[in-house]
Amino acid sequence: MKPSVEQIGNLLALKREERPEEGYWQDFLCEFHQRQREAAVKRWTPAGVWQRTTAWFGELGSTKWLYGAGLGYATIMAAFLLIPRPADVEQAPVVPVKHQVVPAPAPPVEQLDELDLGPTTQGSVGEQVF
Amino acid sequence: MFSQPQQPDPDRELVARAREGDTRAFDALILKYGDKLYGLVYNMTSHKEDTHDLLQEIFARAYQSLGKFRGQSTFYTWIYQIAVNLTLNFLKKRKRRSGISLQDPDSSVKDDPALVDTGHASNPEQQSHLNQLQLKLNEAMRKLSDSHRTVVTLFDIQGMPHGEIAKVLKVSEGTVRSRLHYAHLQLQSFLQEWWDQRF
Numbered sequence: 667m668k669p670s671v672e673q674i675g676n677l678l679a680l681k682r683e684e685r686p687e688e689g690y691w692q693d694f695l696c697e698f699h700q701r702q703r704e705a706a707v708k709r710w711t712p713a714g715v716w717q718r719t720t721a722w723f724g725e726l727g728s729t730k731w732l733y734g735a736g737l738g739y740a741t742i743m744a745a746f747l748l749i750p751r752p753a754d755v756e757q758a759p760v761v762p763v764k765h766q767v768v769p770a771p772a773p774p775v776e777q778l779d780e781l782d783l784g785p786t787t788q789g790s791v792g793e794q795v796f
Numbered sequence: 797m798f799s800q801p802q803q804p805d806p807d808r809e810l811v812a813r814a815r816e817g818d819t820r821a822f823d824a825l826i827l828k829y830g831d832k833l834y835g836l837v838y839n840m841t842s843h844k845e846d847t848h849d850l851l852q853e854i855f856a857r858a859y860q861s862l863g864k865f866r867g868q869s870t871f872y873t874w875i876y877q878i879a880v881n882l883t884l885n886f887l888k889k890r891k892r893r894s895g896i897s898l899q900d901p902d903s904s905v906k907d908d909p910a911l912v913d914t915g916h917a918s919n920p921e922q923q924s925h926l927n928q929l930q931l932k933l934n935e936a937m938r939k940l941s942d943s944h945r946t947v948v949t950l951f952d953i954q955g956m957p958h959g960e961i962a963k964v965l966k967v968s969e970g971t972v973r974s975r976l977h978y979a980h981l982q983l984q985s986f987l988q989e990w991w992d993q994r995f
């Protein structure tokens with residue numbers, strides 16, 4: 667013999683009286699407000715922003731693929747427009763290289779100062795004695 | 797108790813105030829629907845701590861999403877949708893996480909005062925029999941799938957009409973009736989052996 671659906675329903679209806687203990691909701695509200703305050707502080711940290719972004723994206727359901735594709739397209743287009751292409755780089759005017767070497771003025775030979783050009787060592791005109 | 801779709805939302809004013817940042821208005825909504833949602837979540841999870849954590853999450857989610865609430869349904873239906881979705885997700889995660897199922901309920905369930913029918917308190921034998929019956933019923937409930945337990949909880953325990961359950965679960969009324977019929981058959985079957993011994 668099976669219990670009837672009505673009998674099962676009556677038994678289940680007894681569970682309607684299921685309630686938390688007294689004072690539960692006061693503690694619950696305190697904890698709720700505490701958690702909300704903590705969440706408000708955390709909301710603007712980088713981790714919080716990332717968490718909210720991912721949560722928002724997760725809640726989108728099937729439309730997230732549409733948003734994702736749009737975002738991807740926008741990123742690619744932004745990269746295409748903003749990143750300078752090599753051809754666009756302004757080239758500096760070509761300046762021909764001057765190959766004409768201008769010799770630097772020769773420094774005075776210091777050895778000359780050491781030479782004794784006095785009359786004692788001087789021979790006849792045009793002749794030098796070593 | 798359950799609002800019809802054409803009726804204005806009795807919580808419209810509280811919701812509007814809460815949306816403007818009046819925390820007391822939201823507290824009033826928590827106190828108004830807290831017991832009902834507690835019964836829903838507790839009967840689905842069979843665990844008091846999980847019920848508490850889930851209720852915190854449900855009300856936090858509702859509070860943060862008040863801006864998205866367009867009033868297309870009543871606040872009551874809307875918060876029930878949040879509660880059912882979060883609880884079903886939680887049950888899925890719990891099963892995946894550690895293999896814990898509702899076969900391992902909170903030990904306090906056995907001593908739950910809700911299982912005691914005060915109408916029979918004067919007759920200990922009858923009370924004991926009723927307690928055993930309730931324990932068997934709890935076991936049978938835990939054997940149901942999450943979706944079947946949900947409709948049984950909403951219909952038989954919470955007393956919600958089929959149409960309202962359909963809105964909360966976002967399925968057709970026929971689906972609700974079908975799930976309920978199947979769940980009742982299963983409960984009958986689970987209880988049959990024990991029922992035969994007793995009656």
